[in-house]
Structure formats: C-alpha cells, structure tokens
Amino acid sequence: xxxxxxxxxxxxxxxxxxxxxxxxxxxxxxxxxxxxxxxxxxxxxxxxxxxxxxxxxxxxxxxxxxxxxxxxxxxxxxxxxxxxxxxxxxxxxxxxxxxxxxxxxxxxxxxxxxxxxxxxxxxxxxxxxxxxxxxxxxxxxxxxxxxxxxxxxxxxxxxxxxxxxxxxxxxxxxxxxxxxxxxxxxxxxxxxxxxxxxxxxxxxxxxxxxxxxxxxxxxxxxxxxxxxxxxxxxxxxxxxxxxxxxxxxxxxxxxxxxxxxxxxxxxxxxxxxxxxxxxxxxxxxxxxxxxxxxxxxxxxxxxxxxxxxxxxxxxxxxxxxxxxxxxxxxxxxxxxxxxxxxxxxxxxxxxxxxxxxxxxxxxxxxxxxxxxxxxxxxxxxxxxxxxxxxxxxxxxxxxxxxx
Amino acid sequence: xxxxxxxxxxxxxxxxxxxxxxxxxxxxxxxxxxxxxxxxxxxxxxxxxxxxxxxxxxxxxxxxxxxxxxxxxxxxxxxxxxxxxxxxxxxxxxxxxxxxxxxxxxxxxxxxxxxxxxxxxxxxxxxxxxxxxxxxxxxxxxxxxxxxxxxxxxxxxxxxxxxxxxxxxxxxxxxxxxxxxxxxxxxxxxxxxxxxxxxxxxxxxxxxxxxxxxxxxxxxxxxxxxxxxxxxxxxxxxxxxxxxxxxxxxxxxxxxxxxxxxxxxxxxxxxxxxxxxxxxxxxxxxxxxxxxxxx
Numbered sequence: 197x198x199x200x201x202x203x204x205x206x207x208x209x210x211x212x213x214x215x216x217x218x219x220x221x222x223x224x225x226x227x228x229x230x231x232x233x234x235x236x237x238x239x240x241x242x243x244x245x246x247x248x249x250x251x252x253x254x255x256x257x258x259x260x261x262x263x264x265x266x267x268x269x270x271x272x273x274x275x276x277x278x279x280x281x282x283x284x285x286x287x288x289x290x291x292x293x294x295x296x297x298x299x300x301x302x303x304x305x306x307x308x309x310x311x312x313x314x315x316x317x318x319x320x321x322x323x324x325x326x327x328x329x330x331x332x333x334x335x336x337x338x339x340x341x342x343x344x345x346x347x348x349x350x351x352x353x354x355x356x357x358x359x360x361x362x363x364x365x366x367x368x369x370x371x372x373x374x375x376x377x378x379x380x381x382x383x384x385x386x387x388x389x390x391x392x393x394x395x396x397x398x399x400x401x402x403x404x405x406x407x408x409x410x411x412x413x414x415x416x417x418x419x420x421x422x423x424x425x426x427x428x429x430x431x432x433x434x435x436x437x438x439x440x441x442x443x444x445x446x447x448x449x450x451x452x453x454x455x456x457x458x459x460x461x462x463x464x465x466x467x468x469x470x471x472x473x474x475x476x477x478x479x480x481x482x483x484x485x486x487x488x489x490x491x492x493x494x495x496x497x498x499x500x501x502x503x504x505x506x507x508x509x510x511x512x513x514x515x516x517x518x519x520x521x522x523x524x525x526x527x528x529x530x531x532x533x534x535x536x537x538x539x540x541x542x543x544x545x546x547x548x549x550x551x552x553x554x555x556x557x558x559x560x561x562x563x564x565x566x567x568x569x570x571x572x573x574x575x576x577x578x579x580x581x582x583x584x585x586x587x588x589x590x591x592x593x594x595x596x597x598x599x
Numbered sequence: 600x601x602x603x604x605x606x607x608x609x610x611x612x613x614x615x616x617x618x619x620x621x622x623x624x625x626x627x628x629x630x631x632x633x634x635x636x637x638x639x640x641x642x643x644x645x646x647x648x649x650x651x652x653x654x655x656x657x658x659x660x661x662x663x664x665x666x667x668x669x670x671x672x673x674x675x676x677x678x679x680x681x682x683x684x685x686x687x688x689x690x691x692x693x694x695x696x697x698x699x700x701x702x703x704x705x706x707x708x709x710x711x712x713x714x715x716x717x718x719x720x721x722x723x724x725x726x727x728x729x730x731x732x733x734x735x736x737x738x739x740x741x742x743x744x745x746x747x748x749x750x751x752x753x754x755x756x757x758x759x760x761x762x763x764x765x766x767x768x769x770x771x772x773x774x775x776x777x778x779x780x781x782x783x784x785x786x787x788x789x790x791x792x793x794x795x796x797x798x799x800x801x802x803x804x805x806x807x808x809x810x811x812x813x814x815x816x817x818x819x820x821x822x823x824x825x826x827x828x829x830x831x832x833x834x835x836x837x838x839x840x841x842x843x844x845x846x847x848x849x850x851x852x853x854x855x856x857x858x859x860x861x862x863x864x865x866x867x868x869x870x871x872x873x874x875x876x877x878x879x880x881x882x883x884x885x886x887x888x889x890x891x892x893x894x
Contacts, residue, residue: 207626231626233604455656456747463657 197593198222198280199586200334202260203287204326206318207231209259213267213274213281214586222274223267227259235259239266247272256322256329264333283338284330285589287378287581288323290316291343292369298346298588300596301327301339309341315369315426338596340589347377350418355515358425372430374422376404376526380412381419382584383525383577388417390562391521391573399516401509404579405535406526407478409434411505413512421515423508429464433504435478438468440504473497480528480535502538509539513546522548522572525579533558536565540574547571603685603770607632609700610689611642611673614717617745618687620646623670625774630672630679639673646671649746652885680707685770687739689717692842697721698729705730713763715739719790720846723756723783733758737767740787743835752787753778785850786843793831794844794856800828801859804879811879829879830888832862833872841866 197217203210212224225239235253240246247266253259264278275281286301292312299305306327313320331339348356356372357365364370380402387402388395395417403411409432412422423431423439433439441464450460471478474497476486486494513519523529524536533556540550549570554563558576566574608619611633619642622629633639650664659667672679680686686704690696697716704714713735716726727733738754751771755764764780771778781787786794800814809817815827824831832840841862848856865871865878872878873886881889 232628453656456658459653459656459658462659466660467657 197282197590198275199283199285199589200281200330200337201285201287201582201585201589202326202330203582204256204322204329206322209256209263209326209329211263212582212586214583216586216590219583219586225263225266227253227263230254230256230259237262237266239263239272241272241274244272256325257332260326260329260333278334279336281334281337283340283589283593284334285585286323286327286330286339286341287344287585288327288341289319289344289375290373291341291345291349292373293349295341295343295346296349298340298342298585298592300592301331301341305341315373338589338593340585340592342378342585342588344375344377345373347381348372348374348412348419348422351421355421370426372422372425374410374412374419375424375428376408376410376412376422377419378581378584378588379404379525379579380410380414380422382581383523383579384414384417386562386577387521387523387573387575390564390575390577398520399518400521400523401512401516401519402523402525403505403509403529403539404526405432405505405524405528407435408437409439409505409526409528411508411512413515415516421512432508433501434469435480436466436469436471438464438472470497470501473500480532484532484534498534498538502535502541505535505539506542509543519546519572522574524574524576530576530578536574536576543572548574550574602766603627605630605679605682605684607680607683607686608689609686609704610691611638612689612691613645614741614743614745615687615689616642616646616649617743618689618717618741619671620649620667621745621774623667626670628670628672630674630683632677632679633673633675636675639675643668643671643673653746677703677707680704681709683708684712686712686714687717688715692718692720692839694721694725697726701726701736702729705732711735713737713766715767717741720786720843720850722785723754724758727756727758734760735763737763738781738783738787739767740789742789749776750789751776751778752789753780754787755780755782757783786847790843791847793828794840794847797828797832797840798844798856798859798862800832801861804829805859805861833878833880833882834886835872836874837862837871837878838866 199214199216201212207230209227213222215222223241228236230253233252234250237249238246251262253262267273268275268278288309290312292315294308294311309320309324327339358370383402384400387400388398400414401411402414408428410422410424411432413420429437431439446460449455469478470483474483474494476494477483483494483498487498528535536555537550540548549567551565551567555565562575562577564573564575566572606622606627606629608615608629608631611631615631619629619631631642633642647668650659650667653659654664686708688697688700690700701714710732714730715737717739719740723736723738727736730736733756736756737759740752740754742748742750753767768778803809803814804811811829815829818824818827841858844856844858869875870877873882876882883889
C-alpha cells in the first residue's frame with residue numbers, strides 16, 4: 197500500500213510518499229510560492245540527486261498535479277501511475293471538538309473542518325485547499341484527515357476549560373485544545389514499545405520542543421493535559437513565542453507603546469521567547485553557544501526556558517500522581533543535551549536521575565538517558581509526524597476494507 | 600490566489616508607497632513606476648523606513664521585511680505596463696496629469712487589463728474617456744494611512760462594467776479590505792463628509808469658541824474619533840484639504856464647501872501640517888505629535 201502524506205500551508209505543499217509494507221519513504225519534497233509564476237518544486241528520491249524546478253503554479257490543485265507528475269515521471273519518479281497512490285493522509289491543524297481521532301474524509305468531515313476555520317484561520321483554509329487538490333487529482337484514493345488537536349480531546353473538562361465566563365465557551369468554543377497531538381501520541385507509543393510495557397500501565401510526560409514547544413501529560417495512553425491552549429501561544433517559552441504571561445500585560449503594553457492588536461500579536465508570536473529575551477536568536481544552538489561564551493542574556497533565556505519546562509513537568513507529575521516516563525522529542529528535545537540536563541535538575545524528588553554521559557553523547561534512534569537506578573525513565577525519542585499520519589491512514593484504509 | 604498576477608502602482612508618492620507595501624504584505628508582486636530613477640529609489644527608501652518603523656514596533660520581523668521589499672520592483676520604465684493586468688494610478692491629484700497617465704497606460708497595457716485611479720475628487724468618467732476601455736476603468740480610493748485603515752471606496756464611472764466591479768471586489772476581499780461601492784460624485788462619501796467637518800472646526804477656531812486642543816478633544820472623547828478634525832487636517836496636509844475643498848466648491852457650487860479663510864492663510868504661510876512639521880499642532884520627523892503638545 198502506497199500512502200501519500202501531505203501538509204499544506206497557504207502557499208506551500210509538503211509531501212512524503214510511503215510504501216507501508218516496509219514503512220519506507222519512497223520520495224519526498226516541497227512546493228513553494230504557490231500562487232506565483234515562479235513557484236519552486238523540490239523533489240527528492242532516495243539515492244538520487246534532488247530535483248528542483250521552477251514553474252507557474254497558481255493554486256494547490258496545480259501544485260499537486262505537478263507533484264504527481266514528478267512521482268510518476270519515468271526518470272524522476274517512483275510510481276508507474278498516479279493510480280498507484282492508494283491513500284492520502286492529510287495533516288489538518290484544528291479539528292476543534294468535532295474530531296477526537298483520524299477520520300476518512302467525506303462531506304460531513306469537510307463540513308467539520310470548515311466549522312473550525314475560525315479557530316485556525318491561518319491553517320485550516322490551506323489544509324482544506326490541500327484536501328480539495330488531492331481529491332481532485334486522486335479521485336480513486338482514500339483520503340484521511342489526521343488532526344493536530346485530536347489526541348488531546350481526551351482531556352477532562354476541568355483541564356480544558358478556562359476560568360472565564362462560561363458563555364464564551366458556549367458562544368465561541370473558547371477552551372484549551374492543545375497541539376502537536378500527532379507527535380505526542382507517536383512518541384508515547386514508541387516509548388511504551390521501547391520499554392516493552394503496555395501504554396495502559398504508564399504515566400508519561402512528553403516534551404515536544406522544537407520551534408514550537410508543548411508538554412503533555414499522558415495517562416494510560418490518553419492525553420490528560422497539555423500546555424498549549426486555544427492557540428499554540430499558550431504554555432512553554434518557545435523560540436519566538438512567549439508562552440504563558442500575565443494576560444494583563446497585553447492591554448498595558450498596547451497603551452504604553454501605542455501598539456495595534458496586530459502588532460502586539462506579532463510581538464508575542466514572533467519577537468518573544470528565546471529571541472526576545474536573548475536578543476540573539478531563536479535557534480537553540482546559537483543560544484547555547486552564546487551562553488557558553490558568557491553572553492548574559494543568552495544564559496538568562498536558557499535558564500528561563502528550562503525553568504519553565506521543569507515547572508510544567510512538575511505540574512504534570514502532580515496531575516498524574518507521579519511519572520514513569522519523561523520523553524524529549526523534536527528539534528531541541530532530540531539534540532540539545534544542555535536543555536535536557538538543565539530541565540532535569542531538581543527533579544530528584546521524583547526519583548529521577550539523569551545519566552550525564554548517555555545524555556551528552558547520544559547515538560541515533562530512541563535512547564534511554566536515565567541511570568538504571570532512576571525511578572523515572574528519561575527517553576529521547578525522535579518524532580515522526582509524517583509516519584504517524586501514514587500509519588493512521590493505513591489503519592483507517594484497512595478498517596474500511598474489513599468493514 | 601487572485602486573477603491579478605502583475606500589478607503596477609503608477610506613482611510612488613505617499614499613497615503609492617502605502618498601496619505597494621500593503622499588496623506586497625499580502626503576497627502580491629508589485630511594480631512601482633515613478634518619473635525618474637531617483638524618485639523610484641526614493642519611493643523604495645520610504646517603504647523601507649515605514650517597514651523599519653513597524654519592525655521597531657514588533658509588527659513585522661526582519662525576515663518579513665526582506666520578503667516584503669523583495670516583492671516590490673521600482674522602475675521609471677513604462678514598458679513594464681505591457682505585462683500588467685491591473686494598474687493603480689496614484690500620481691498627483693491633477694486632472695491633466697492623470698489623463699496623461701491613463702493615456703499612456705491605455706497604450707501600453709493589454710486590452711483586458713483594468714486601469715484604476717486612487718483619486719479622491721476627480722471624475723472617473725473623464726479619465727476613462729481618454730482610454731479605449733472605459734468599461735475597465737474604475738476608482739480605488741484608499742485612505743491614508745493605508746496600512747492602518749482598511750476602507751476602500753470602489754468608484755464606478757459612467758461606463759464601468761459589472762465584471763470590472765466584480766473582479767475588483769474579489770481582489771479587495773483577498774486583501775481583507777472593506778469595500779464600499781460609490782457612484783461617481785465629487786468627493787465620493789469620505790472626502791465629501793470629512794472636509795465639511797474640518798472646515799467647521801476651522802470656523803469654530805477662528806471664532807474663538809475653543810482652543811485647537813479642546814476642539815480635537817471634543818471629537819475624540821465625545822465621538823470616539825481616533826484624531827480630532829484639526830490633527831486630521833494636519834495629517835492630510837492643509838494644502839490637500841484646501842485643494843479638495845476648492846474642487847468640491849467648484850463642482851457643487853454650494854457655499855457650504857467654501858474653505859475657511861484661516862485654512863488659506865496657513866497654506867500661504869507654508870504651515871502645511873505633519874509634512875512641514877507644523878500645522879495646528881507640531882510634529883517630529885516620524886509624524887508623531889511633539890510631547891509638549893500632547894494632552
């Protein structure tokens with residue numbers, strides 16, 4: 197079974213083609229600057245030179261047509277015919293309260309995604325364009341939507357409600373949804389597998405820290421709380437996002453600095469976090485290097501970053517009455533040993549003990565970085581959202597075939 | 600994205616700069632045409648200054664600034680019109696000047712291109728008459744400052760086609776701008792109403808009824824105006840206000856549009872408002888009110 201995974205932005209399509217029997221990536225690539233006469237297509241097939249071409253691509257339908265042309269090209273491609281794509285897995289950012297797992301796309305599902313456009317005005321519309329493009333170009337295939345929010349739909353009401361007038365929830369569905377769900381679910385499953393224990397027995401805290409960052413409490417394989425809220429701005433300090441702040445700062449700063457709503461929004465999303473505090477960069481490698489070289493504010497930003505993450509971990513240990521597994525994943529989580537080390541300081545009350553050597557020198561793949569004595573298994577697990585989407589897609593296709 | 604791929608902004612003054620910046624921010628590729636290479640460079644410089652100001656207010660990022668600038672071309676060559684599918688003309692508010700530009704655009708642009716003007720008082724029908732395509736001539740009156748105000752008056756000339764209006768409305772929707780449709784008439788809605796308010800504020804000041812500060816405060820606090828009428832006049836430029844009033848006075852022949860003598864006096868004295876640093880109030884180079892003046 198060949199599954200095409202696609203992730204659409206307003207002017208881009210990222211794609212990855214899997215052969216599911218081996219879970220091998222046959223090809224992957226990216227279409228950029230859709231809507232202009234100088235769109236760029238990057239296309240890679242394992243073991244061959246990457247292919248880049250410029251073309252006029254005015255919408256997502258044309259973009260995907262171009263992708264399929266490359267995938268079936270006798271020289272640059274890997275398939276004989278577009279009919280060889282059996283199913284398409286679509287990443288959809290916001291499923292709201294409509295979706296608590298991946299679903300096969302039909303009219304009803306499309307309506308549901310449209311209903312959540314208000315909650316993700318930048319993301320859901322291009323996701324819908326991607327679905328339209330794929331259904332148009334691959335009418336024979338099964339199309340599956342995998343939502344970033346779905347995994348967190350198991351949160352109890354006392355975790356997802358905000359202490360605001362309840363009418364806001366009823367009128368505008370203002371509540372916490374959480375994001376990175378596909379990644380948290382993937383690494384939690386991988387962790388259970390790695391430890392050879394059923395997920396039902398485990399209390400897991402997973403830290404997905406990359407450009408965006410969120411931390412999730414997973415009990416019996418289900419998300420019970422997560423740090424991101426109605427939008428991906430809540431929670432941890434991130435590369436350029438501020439995460440939790442006193443909400444009263446917003447009107448105060450707007451008054452003092454004469455900012456518009458758009459400016460204050462941009463300030464919190466793009467000029468804050470590591471970048472805002474350090475004044476250097478949003479990139480953890482550059483921050484660590486600067487801190488190492490004695491830059492005061494780089495060090496401060498790093499301390500704040502790990503302090504805030506540690507607070508989240510502590511609160512989730514409290515929420516679940518303990519923790520068996522702590523997972524680090526995504527760009528920073530998988531690569532920044534310093535961040536893992538600083539975050540794990542002062543967690544000895546949980547019986548957590550980091551193996552400094554293992555943490556510092558990490559081979560590829562899932563690894564345990566806690567000591568044998570440690571009561572908490574600290575794991576580094578590379579995330580793979582595309583593979584998770586492909587697996588969910590396969591699962592639903594097989595279910596359909598059987599049902 | 601839109602059926603317009605090659606948009607030309609004809610005229611790189613304040614309005615042209617604002618429109619080019621707005622279009623680029625929304626992902627469109629734009630070409631700005633100015634009379635000379637030097638003026639074209641100046642337009643680019645001013646857009647960069649405007650972006651720097653937004654950067655300092657956290658409104659955009661360094662990367663976004665680069666991308667926005669990279670989508671705008673600046674030139675003094677009319678030949679780019681050959682590829683244009685939409686022209687937005689923003690040259691000085693003078694009928695003869697604008698007629699020349701429309702004639703040139705009509706000769707260079709493909710026949711199916713739409714020609715639009717940012718005029719606030721002139722007749723679209725008159726501009727359309729110099730072209731071979733009056734059905735595809737339309738008014739697009741953006742308000743200043745464009746990056747903060749999302750209103751556009753879409754003005755129909757006598758022969759403007761329904762299809763032209765539809766395409767333009769669709770385009771404005773993509774830009775998340777609010778469009779109001781007006782039929783050609785001097786001053787449309789915005790200018791016609793606001794100059795009356797400004798003029799009456801001037802008479803109120805001349806008659807010694809209240810100080811400039813208090814006149815503005817009355818409208819800001821009492822009627823939730825973002826600026827009072829006098830500061831508004833300073834921001835438009837007192838010469839522009841005078842020109843608009845004189846034009847409306849001529850067109851309607853109604854004394855209610857007769858400019859207040861004080862307005863003329865200040866223009867003669869060269870106190871034109873923000874652009875000269877002094878009008879009814881005083882301003883710094885960025886156009887911010889000077890501290891000692893602020894209530």
